[in-house]
Structure formats: C-alpha cells, structure tokens
Amino acid sequence: xxxxRLPRWGGFWLVALPFxxxxxxxxxxxxxxxxxxxxxxxxxxxxxxADDFENPGMLWVARGAKLWGASAENDGKSCAACHGAAAxxxxxxxxxxxxxxxxxxxxxxxxxxxxxxxxxxQQAAPLAHESGELLALTAYVAHQSRGMPAQAALDAQSMxxxxxxxxxxHARIGQMNLACAHCHDRNWGRKLAAExxxxxxxxxxxxxxxxxxxxxxxxRRIRACYFGLRAEMPPFGAQDLLDLELYLxxxxxxxxxxxxxxxx
Amino acid sequence: xxxxxxxxxxxxxxxIAAAPVLLARAARAQGPADPFAPLVRKLxxxxxxxxxxxTIDTPRLADNGHSVPLKISVTSPMTAADHVRxxxxxxxxxxxxxMATFHLGPKAGRAQVATRVRLNGTQRVLAVAQLxxxxxxxxxxxxxxxxxxxxxxx
Amino acid sequence: MxxxxxxxxxxxxGEVIEIRIAIQHPMETGFRFDLMGKAVxxxxxxxxxxxxxGAEVFRAELGSGIAANPYLQFYTVxxxxxxxxxxxxxxxxxxxxxxAAVAVT
Numbered sequence: 001x002x003x004x005r006l007p008r009w010g011g012f013w014l015v016a017l018p019f020x021x022x023x024x025x026x027x028x029x030x031x032x033x034x035x036x037x038x039x040x041x042x043x044x045x046x047x048x049x050a051d052d053f054e055n056p057g058m059l060w061v062a063r064g065a066k067l068w069g070a071s072a073e074n075d076g077k078s079c080a081a082c083h084g085a086a087a088x089x090x091x092x093x094x095x096x097x098x099x100x101x102x103x104x105x106x107x108x109x110x111x112x113x114x115x116x117x118x119x120x121x122q123q124a125a126p127l128a129h130e131s132g133e134l135l136a137l138t139a140y141v142a143h144q145s146r147g148m149p150a151q152a153a154l155d156a157q158s159m160x161x162x163x164x165x166x167x168x169x170h171a172r173i174g175q176m177n178l179a180c181a182h183c184h185d186r187n188w189g190r191k192l193a194a195e196x197x198x199x200x201x202x203x204x205x206x207x208x209x210x211x212x213x214x215x216x217x218x219x220r221r222i223r224a225c226y227f228g229l230r231a232e233m234p235p236f237g238a239q240d241l242l243d244l245e246l247y248l249x250x251x252x253x254x255x256x257x258x259x260x261x262x263x264x
Numbered sequence: 265x266x267x268x269x270x271x272x273x274x275x276x277x278x279x280i281a282a283a284p285v286l287l288a289r290a291a292r293a294q295g296p297a298d299p300f301a302p303l304v305r306k307l308x309x310x311x312x313x314x315x316x317x318x319t320i321d322t323p324r325l326a327d328n329g330h331s332v333p334l335k336i337s338v339t340s341p342m343t344a345a346d347h348v349r350x351x352x353x354x355x356x357x358x359x360x361x362x363m364a365t366f367h368l369g370p371k372a373g374r375a376q377v378a379t380r381v382r383l384n385g386t387q388r389v390l391a392v393a394q395l396x397x398x399x400x401x402x403x404x405x406x407x408x409x410x411x412x413x414x415x416x417x418x
Numbered sequence: 419m420x421x422x423x424x425x426x427x428x429x430x431x432g433e434v435i436e437i438r439i440a441i442q443h444p445m446e447t448g449f450r451f452d453l454m455g456k457a458v459x460x461x462x463x464x465x466x467x468x469x470x471x472g473a474e475v476f477r478a479e480l481g482s483g484i485a486a487n488p489y490l491q492f493y494t495v496x497x498x499x500x501x502x503x504x505x506x507x508x509x510x511x512x513x514x515x516x517x518a519a520v521a522v523t
Binding site: 053054 | 445485
C-alpha cells in the first residue's frame with residue numbers, strides 16, 4: 001500500500017478520535033486562566049504575603065527550621081541528620097504532593113508524609129493534626145518549594161483517589177446544597193458580600209489566615225468550606241479530605257507554591 | 265409686591281417655619297456623646313487635647329477584624345527639647361478600649377509606630393500623643409469591619 | 419516563644435533606623451470559649467521593652483486589642499555600635515527575649 005493512501009476506514013478515525021476527545025463529557029476541565037488566591041486578595045493581604053518579615057506565616061517557618069534541626073523525642077535523629085539542609089533536600093518536594101506513598105500504599109499529603117517519616121525513621125510518634133509542630137514543619141518543608149510550579153501528577157495508583165476527589169468537588173452538600181464547583185468554578189471573580197470569590201486553589205497552604213489568627217493546613221481550609229455550606233465537616237485525616245486535596249492539586253497544577261501564604 | 269401688612273405676615277410665617285430647623289441645628293452642633301471623652305479625661309487628668317499633629321494610617325475597609333494594619337505618626341522634631349513622650353491608642357468599640365501605649369522619647373528619632381490591631385466591628389480609633397511640653401494632641405480614623413462572607417468555624 | 423527581629427546591621431551615627439519585631443503569640447483575649455464551653459483565659463503579651471546599649475529606647479504596653487502574633491515597627495537613632503535587647507512578658511508570666519547587633523560608624 002502506498003504511504004499516502006489510508007486504509008478505507010482510516011478517514012473515519014481521523015475525524016472520530018478528535019471529535020470524541022472534545023465531546024467526552026467526563027473529561028475533567030481545568031480553569032483558564034489559572035489564578036492563585038493572592039490575585040483576589042486585597043492590597044493589605046498581598047503586602048503581608050510579599051513581605052517576608054511581616055508575613056506572620058514566617059514565624060511558623062522559623063519554628064519549622066528549629067524543629068528540623070532538633071532531635072526527635074527519645075533522642076531520635078533530627079530531620080537534618082538524614083536530609084541535611086532543607087533548602088537543598090526539600091526543594092521541589094511539596095510540588096509533588098499529595099501522592100501515593102509506595103511503602104504505605106495509600107495517598108498521603110505532605111503532613112502525612114512527614115508523620116510517616118517520623119514513625120519509620122525517627123521512631124517518634126506522629127504529630128497531631130493541626131498541632132503547632134506539624135504546621136511548622138509542613139510550612140518549613142513546603143516553603144523550600146516556594147515559587148516552583150505545583151505538579152501533582154496522576155498515575156494508575158492515584159486515579160481512584162483522584163476520581164473520588166473530582167466527584168466530591170462536584171457534589172452538592174450541606175444545607176446550602178452547593179458544590180465546590182458552584183463558587184470556585186462558575187463564580188470565581190464575583191462578589192460574595194464584601195469578598196471576591198477565589199478559584200479555590202491550595203498552592204499557598206499551609207497558610208496564615210487572618211480569620212484563624214494562625215497558620216492552618218489545606219485540610220482545615222476545606223473543612224471550613226464544608227462548615228460554610230452548613231455541611232458536616234469530615235474529620236482531619238479523612239479520605240475525603242485527602243481525595244479533595246489531590247483533585248485540587250491537579251486542578252491548580254502550574255500555580256507556584258506560595259507557602260506560607262497569607263489569606264483573609 | 266403686595267401690601268406691607270401681607271409682607272409682614274409672610275415674613276412672620278417664614279420665621280416660625282425656620283425655628284425648628286434652627287433649633288435642630290443648634291442641637292446637632294453639640295454632637296452625639298463622645299465615647300472617648302471619659303477615657304481621654306482619665307488619660308490626661310482633665311488636660312485639654314488638641315486635634316492635630318497625629319495621623320492614623322489604616323485601611324478604610326478591613327479585610328478581617330482580627331488583624332488590621334495600623335500606623336500612627338506624630339509630627340515632631342524629636343529633639344531633646346521637643347519630642348513625643350507617649351502615644352496611646354483607644355478603640356471606640358472594643359470591649360477593652362485601651363489598646364496600647366507606646367513610650368518614645370528623643371532617642372526615637374521619628375514618632376511613628378506601626379502594628380496590627382483587633383477591631384471588634386466598624387468603629388473609630390483615636391490616638392492621643394503626649395509631647396515633652398506636657399501638651400496632648402490627637403488624631404483618629406474610621407474603619408469599616410465586616411463579617412466573613414463565608415462563615416468559618418475553624 | 420518564636421520571635422524575629424529586624425534592624426540594619428550597619429548604620430551611620432545619627433541615622434534614624436527602622437526596627438521591626440514579630441512574636442508568635444496567640445494574644446488570647448479571654449473572650450473566647452473552647453469546644454467544651456469553657457472560657458479560654460486571657461493571656462496577652464502585656465509589655466515589651468527595647469534597650470540599646472543598656473538604655474531604654476522604646477517601651478510598649480499592649481492589650482488584647484493588639485492582633486495575634488504581634489508585630490511592631492518603630493524607630494531609633496543609631497548612636498554607637500552595640501546591642502539591642504528586646505524583652506517581653508505575657509500575662510502568664512512567660513518571658514521572651516531577642517538580641518540584635520548594630521555596627522555604627
């Protein structure tokens with residue numbers, strides 16, 4: 001057969017495949033243009049985040065730096081003993097989470113990975129959810145990736161978690177009977193009372209929220225959204241929260257890590 | 265035109281109509297009770313406070329009442345002979361109206377302090393500065409504080 | 419208490435320099451209630467003092483109206499090389515301190 005002559009049915013596939021790709025309704029859609037939450041923030045919040053001294057989140061990063069070099073309890077090794085200088089060894093790490101941890105065989109976020117390391121390599125008890133120490137260490141580690149684009153990659157192992165996360169993102173919940181998508185996909189940029197709705201990305205977390213008067217995790221922020229919709233909040237560590245974090249990471253891929261972000 | 269009697273009658277009517285307006289204006293000139301007055305009296309021991317020289321820089325609309333940036337500047341040469349001794353910050357609406365007192369002195373070089381405050385709702389804040397000659401000066405700012413649009417239980 | 423201090427490492431004699439301090443502290447107002455309905459006791463950093471080569475150059479009395487994780491920015495005249503000592507105390511009696519050096523020419 002000549003190179004230039006397609007089989008009789010070849011023409012059909014040339015048309016059918018691209019058509020199918022465009023019309024396949026289940027394909028997850030990313031927002032365009034992608035905008036970090038900082039773009040919807042006031043001048044005061046933007047200034048706070050941009051100034052490394054005024055940024056209250058940097059106090060947690062400073063504490064994280066101290067914890068990094070300190071021995072774990074029971075004279076366990078410090079993080080530094082294995083990982084050396086975090087600026088080098090942790091650079092880029094936060095951009096790849098959440099991901100399926102090969103040893104644990106399940107999806108973990110950065111907080112979960114730190115705790116796995118503590119248990120396995122430092123013979124230390126895991127740090128409690130939202131504890132000062134866990135927030136400090138997570139903020140410190142994520143901070144080493146500041147400016148780098150988040151790249152949560154999906155693979156065969158994380159596909160199920162991703163699909164669950166996507167379904168959760170689009171499911172109506174609570175007394176308000178709204179899904180995340182209603183505000184953050186369809187109405188980002190519009191006003192909700194005096195505030196502008198963001199696209200709902202997690203690239204700045206752990207972040208200092210003025211409302212919390214503290215740094216908090218992305219899980220805490222997602223739980224707060226459940227509360228805002230008058231829905232029952234999944235407990236910290238719930239699979240639903242992890243799945244959502246994965247979906248959000250995929251949805252915000254390309255946005256730079258801003259940890260520690262400042263948000264209202 | 266019209267007769268002098270009619271003109272006198274119309275003038276009298278106008279005078280009577282104006283009376284309530286004038287009375288109301290006189291009442292307004294006194295103003296609503298100043299929430300800061302008793303605090304300021306206690307602070308200065310009754311000494312007069314002159315509005316001026318003190319500027320408060322703070323956003324007109326706060327992002328969140330938990331943390332509002334606020335800067336107080338006082339015009340002063342800050343020399344040994346003429347400087348700001350202290351600046352007191354008062355809230356018009358917080359449960360504890362005395363927010364902070366900053367003690368400066370000639371070594372400060374510039375009479376300016378910036379911090380972040382908590383504001384319990386829309387209110388006026390007042391800064392009272394005491395100078396080295398014992399005089400008191402004040403400045404104020406109004407800040408709108410709203411609730412979070414999407415309530416957050418934590 | 420985690421605290422950070424910022425001031426220029428070097429300055430000219432007579433120059434007015436900017437000093438900033440940020441302290442990690444909840445500045446608990448005493449008006450909050452925990453999940454059990456019990457009032458969380460008031461605990462704020464109530465006083466901060468800054469000494470420069472031993473002499474006090476700045477002092478602040480703070481209340482619950484100062485935001486959590488207090489931040490202060492103020493000025494002083496650079497006189498001689500030496501040390502700044504920052505000391506503060508909260509309602510629970512916990513003390514904190516930081517130092518920073520300056521070279522004045």
